[in-house]
Amino acid sequence: MLVLNDVYKTFRMGETQVNALRGVSLELPVAQFSVIMGHSGSGKSTLMHLAGCLDVPTRGQVTYGGMDLTSLNSRERADFRSSDVGFVFQKYNLVSNLTAVENVALPLLLRNTTTKQAHAQAVEALNSVGLQDRMAHRPAKLSGGEQQRVAIARALVNDPTMILADEPTGNLDTATGDRILNLLSQFAGDDKMVLVVTHNPEIADMADLVIYLRDGQVESQQFQEVAR
Numbered sequence: 001m002l003v004l005n006d007v008y009k010t011f012r013m014g015e016t017q018v019n020a021l022r023g024v025s026l027e028l029p030v031a032q033f034s035v036i037m038g039h040s041g042s043g044k045s046t047l048m049h050l051a052g053c054l055d056v057p058t059r060g061q062v063t064y065g066g067m068d069l070t071s072l073n074s075r076e077r078a079d080f081r082s083s084d085v086g087f088v089f090q091k092y093n094l095v096s097n098l099t100a101v102e103n104v105a106l107p108l109l110l111r112n113t114t115t116k117q118a119h120a121q122a123v124e125a126l127n128s129v130g131l132q133d134r135m136a137h138r139p140a141k142l143s144g145g146e147q148q149r150v151a152i153a154r155a156l157v158n159d160p161t162m163i164l165a166d167e168p169t170g171n172l173d174t175a176t177g178d179r180i181l182n183l184l185s186q187f188a189g190d191d192k193m194v195l196v197v198t199h200n201p202e203i204a205d206m207a208d209l210v211i212y213l214r215d216g217q218v219e220s221q222q223f224q225e226v227a228r
């Protein structure tokens with residue numbers, strides 16, 4: 001279970017201060033597909049970054065499986081991300097001079113997997129998102145939707161327990177988007193935690209839990225019965 005306990009995140013930019021999250025408390029069980037919705041600027045990406053240990057809250061506590069993520073040092077946070085988190089960023093964040101398969105293999109190589117093994121697993125992950133014909137392409141030679149799928153393959157390749165995806169289907173056509181969502185929701189069925197930011201109500205319909213953020217606060221939470 002991922003627990004956020006009265007979490008605040010404040011960004012300071014010179015004189016101004018932005019309160020991106022203002023007292024967020026949430027409990028997200030494993031094996032659930034949860035969705036975060038809310039207007040632009042409501043704090044969705046900020047919340048995802050805290051959940052995935054990419055950033056630390058200004059105040060409050062984040063725990064995962066009972067472990068206090070807010071007490072980890074930067075080295076321990078990096079280890080946690082490498083072992084447990086698969087992150088699909090809003091803006092892909094692919095490495096431009098690496099091919100698709102090299103981008104996907106990267107998280108494994110950072111964990112000391114052998115090159116051969118990393119390559120094999122990267123190929124498998126790219127197959128699962130339908131990119132078997134784009135292995136050797138660099139990001140600039142891929143469409144937006146294809147880059148997004150490489151980013152998804154990269155997030156899945158290290159077999160994380162927590163999958164965080166920030167608008168993962170924003171650039172995908174309906175059929176591809178459906179396929180990716182089925183893949184993500186299947187992970188929830190396999191005892192992993194899946195948290196997706198989306199503006200798409202159809203995606204929200206597939207979720208066990210829909211969280212609405214407004215101005216950095218939880219406006220509402222809706223539990224749903226879904227077939228998986």
Ligand SMILES: Nc1ncnc2c1ncn2[C@@H]1O[C@H](COP(=O)(O)OP(=O)(O)OP(=O)(O)O)[C@@H](O)[C@H]1O
Nearest residue numbers: 011012013018020039040041042043044045046047
């Ligand atoms: N690194 C940062 N430095 C300063 N302000 C930031 C930073 N990151 C986010 N913010 C501010 O915090 C608020 C919440 O941002 P966040 O990116 O979480 O919104 P969001 O809900 O993901 O929006 P969108 O739907 O547009 O992606 C915004 O007002 C944003 O400008």
Ligand SMILES: [Mg+2]
Nearest residue numbers: 044045090166
């Ligand atoms: Mg965002």
